[in-house]
Amino acid sequence: MSTRDNILRRLRRGRDGWRSRGPSAVDERRPDAEVFADYPQGSEKAVEQFETKLAALNGRFYRAADLGEAARTLEDILAPLGGERFIAHEGSLIREVLAHLPELAWRIDGEEMLAATSDAFSAYAAGISEATALVARTGSVALNSRDAGGRRLTVLPPIHIVLARRTDLLPSIDAALERLGGDDLWSNAVLITGPSRTADIEKILILGAHGPKELHVILVG
Amino acid sequence: MAPSLEAQFHKDAAIKAGDLTHRDKILRAIGVNDEKIEALKASQFRDWEAARKLAGEIKDEAQARLPELLESFERGINARGGKVLWAEDAAEARHHVLEIARRHNARSFIKSKSMTTEELDLNEFLEGAGMKVFESDLGELIVQLAGQKPYHIITPAMHMSKDDIAKLFHEKLGSDRDAGAAELTMIARRLLRKEFVSADVGVTGANFLIADEGAVVVLENEGNARLAMACPRVHIAIGGIEKVLPRMSDLALFLPLLSTSGTGQQVTCYNSIVRGPRAEGEADGPEHFYVILLDNGRSRLYGREPFRQALRCIRCGACLNACPVFRAVGGHTYGTTYQGPIGSVITPHLRGNGQWHHLPYASSLCGSCTSVCPVNIDLHHLLLENRRDADERRELGRFWPLAMKAWAWVMARRERVEWAGRLARWGEGLTPLFVPRRKRKRIPPLARRSFAEEWRRHEHSR
Numbered sequence: 311m312s313t314r315d316n317i318l319r320r321l322r323r324g325r326d327g328w329r330s331r332g333p334s335a336v337d338e339r340r341p342d343a344e345v346f347a348d349y350p351q352g353s354e355k356a357v358e359q360f361e362t363k364l365a366a367l368n369g370r371f372y373r374a375a376d377l378g379e380a381a382r383t384l385e386d387i388l389a390p391l392g393g394e395r396f397i398a399h400e401g402s403l404i405r406e407v408l409a410h411l412p413e414l415a416w417r418i419d420g421e422e423m424l425a426a427t428s429d430a431f432s433a434y435a436a437g438i439s440e441a442t443a444l445v446a447r448t449g450s451v452a453l454n455s456r457d458a459g460g461r462r463l464t465v466l467p468p469i470h471i472v473l474a475r476r477t478d479l480l481p482s483i484d485a486a487l488e489r490l491g492g493d494d495l496w497s498n499a500v501l502i503t504g505p506s507r508t509a510d511i512e513k514i515l516i517l518g519a520h521g522p523k524e525l526h527v528i529l530v531g
Numbered sequence: 532m533a534p535s536l537e538a539q540f541h542k543d544a545a546i547k548a549g550d551l552t553h554r555d556k557i558l559r560a561i562g563v564n565d566e567k568i569e570a571l572k573a574s575q576f577r578d579w580e581a582a583r584k585l586a587g588e589i590k591d592e593a594q595a596r597l598p599e600l601l602e603s604f605e606r607g608i609n610a611r612g613g614k615v616l617w618a619e620d621a622a623e624a625r626h627h628v629l630e631i632a633r634r635h636n637a638r639s640f641i642k643s644k645s646m647t648t649e650e651l652d653l654n655e656f657l658e659g660a661g662m663k664v665f666e667s668d669l670g671e672l673i674v675q676l677a678g679q680k681p682y683h684i685i686t687p688a689m690h691m692s693k694d695d696i697a698k699l700f701h702e703k704l705g706s707d708r709d710a711g712a713a714e715l716t717m718i719a720r721r722l723l724r725k726e727f728v729s730a731d732v733g734v735t736g737a738n739f740l741i742a743d744e745g746a747v748v749v750l751e752n753e754g755n756a757r758l759a760m761a762c763p764r765v766h767i768a769i770g771g772i773e774k775v776l777p778r779m780s781d782l783a784l785f786l787p788l789l790s791t792s793g794t795g796q797q798v799t800c801y802n803s804i805v806r807g808p809r810a811e812g813e814a815d816g817p818e819h820f821y822v823i824l825l826d827n828g829r830s831r832l833y834g835r836e837p838f839r840q841a842l843r844c845i846r847c848g849a850c851l852n853a854c855p856v857f858r859a860v861g862g863h864t865y866g867t868t869y870q871g872p873i874g875s876v877i878t879p880h881l882r883g884n885g886q887w888h889h890l891p892y893a894s895s896l897c898g899s900c901t902s903v904c905p906v907n908i909d910l911h912h913l914l915l916e917n918r919r920d921a922d923e924r925r926e927l928g929r930f931w932p933l934a935m936k937a938w939a940w941v942m943a944r945r946e947r948v949e950w951a952g953r954l955a956r957w958g959e960g961l962t963p964l965f966v967p968r969r970k971r972k973r974i975p976p977l978a979r980r981s982f983a984e985e986w987r988r989h990e991h992s993r
Binding site for chain 2: 320327347348450482509
């Protein structure tokens with residue numbers, strides 16, 4: 311008999327000896343708004359709350375009225391990085407924004423480099439990806455490996471820039487999970503809440519432990 | 532002969548309890564956490580008590596359906612090209628890891644923080660098999676360099692000051708003797724970045740196993756677990772069989788719950804959900820994804836009422852921080868993978884070799900652990916149950932049964948109690964002869980008159 315069968319059999323036998331099994335399913339989940347005191351109310355409040363939360367986590371938030379303004383914002387973020395090169399996933403939103411930045415385009419590598427070696431990947435000063443959702447309650451960004459340009463783009467470059475549309479801003483983790491779960495294609499998803507950090511030494515907060523030191527979120531529309 | 536585990540525990544506990552520098556470091560670290568956690572519970576949850584009750588119920592549901600949920604999890608992972616392997620014990624899990632390494636010609640491992648892999652002593656084993664292994668969580672790297680085990684399930688280097696760590700890095704890595712926390716973190720980043728981009732296998736733990744989707748969920752702050760599942764060719768996730776949650780949507784509660792209780796964060800920085808190896812059309816990701824489901828005594832605990840409740844545990848470390856005994860004796864004294872109250876509840880069952888029965892006595896039964904547990908485990912009652920369990924097995928000798936008989940005889944009659952009290956007051960001066968000096972306890976003097984005598988005097992004078 312295999313280990314698998316042994317373990318499962320032992321569990322079933324163990325369960326048979328319980329005094330009572332209790333309910334077989336928890337009587338429907340309570341909506342987030344009932345569990346969490348800081349559940350955002352209303353859509354403008356949601357933008358405000360996302361901004362406040364992200365700022366408290368040392369992330370940077372920008373609101374752009376249109377694609378042109380998003381492009382200028384992106385340019386401003388990248389400006390101090392002089393001669394460095396960047397890597398982007400050419401999702402539909404990023405393509406539209408980059409169309410406004412022809413003079414920057416040659417410094418931004420796209421799809422063909424996303425599969426480069428991790429060594430080559432380490433040379434990029436910033437990675438640009440598209441969010442699946444933003445979570446207003448916690449200031450988190452939800453990304454999936456298919457629509458965000460893979461896994462490394464979100465963690466290897468020292469600066470991570472995320473673009474999102476107004477419709478991507480959701481109130482809660484629950485809503486973000488639902489959106490992620492509705493897509494069957496990705497292999498890896500992540501909820502990113504602020505830049506990489508550690509407090510393993512005397513509980514002192516240090517940003518940029520292994521992942522990006524900076525996280526910028528541009529909300530378009 | 533080596534001293535028994537129990538004797539060793541008493542020896543280490545006595546040393547640590549008297550070490551005031553140690554106590555200072557621990558109380559400061561825990562104090563910083565406590566304030567954040569309490570504030571966050573109040574600001575984030577409408578009703579923290581209701582939230583943890585709900586979490587306990589969801590975990591109970593997962594337990595009631597555990598075999599079926601594990602099968603569902605396995606189907607999900609296998610359907611997306613991953614592979615689920617089952618391990619009866621640490622040896623079988625280690626064997627799986629080595630087999631995977633051989634199959635894929637792997638020589639180097641990068642590990643993110645995982646208490647489950649601590650059960651396996653995986654680092655020592657892989658190094659013994661000629662592999663290169665790096666811990667990548669900063670706290671884990673620190674204890675790895677120091678040749679120690681994690682001190683605390685969430686904060687492995689809680690017992691070391693910035694200065695201790697600067698000295699360690701200076702000796703092992705040749706860095707500046709006076710390096711600050713930021714500098715030390717950047718040294719670790721640079722050192723490990725090289726290993727991340729070249730390692731063959733990334734090993735992570737699993738905070739949750741999602742049954743309906745077939746997904747592994749990993750929480751962290753540094754980005755090292757994310758790198759471990761992004762860069763290497765092979766990703767191995769190792770998780771205990773009790774880590775199952777029925778639905779993906781349960782994470783909406785459990786992610787904030789674990790982060791709040793563990794580190795005082797609303798959610799940790801990176802919460803990764805892994806459904807498989809690189810999927811078709813994706814830019815990168817490992818070619819191979821394995822999940823090792825570890826039993827290692829858990830199914831034994833599962834079949835034992837009332838102890839199975841402890842399998843709800845999500846390893847947040849809150850009960851360690853709250854425990855006055857943990858604060859006094861420190862994490863290493865326990866000599867276990869899981870320290871503090873939860874460790875003292877589960878270790879005697881998981882190890883099942885009869886050598887850990889002293890652990891439930893390392894508690895004042897004050898109930899602090901129970902009051903902070905985010906999944907509502909009745910920890911101090913389980914500690915009490917463990918004591919009963921231990922006493923049933925323990926060789927009591929002649930003294931205790933006799934002493935208990937004498938006690939019962941005295942307590943049966945009022946006047947005997949009175950006489951015993953008088954006898955105790957008369958012999959009070961002799962007590963230092965019976966209390967070993969090393970216990971250093973100050974024994975308060977007995978009252979000059981018993982309550983009953985006082986009462987009678989009072990009645991007379993009225």
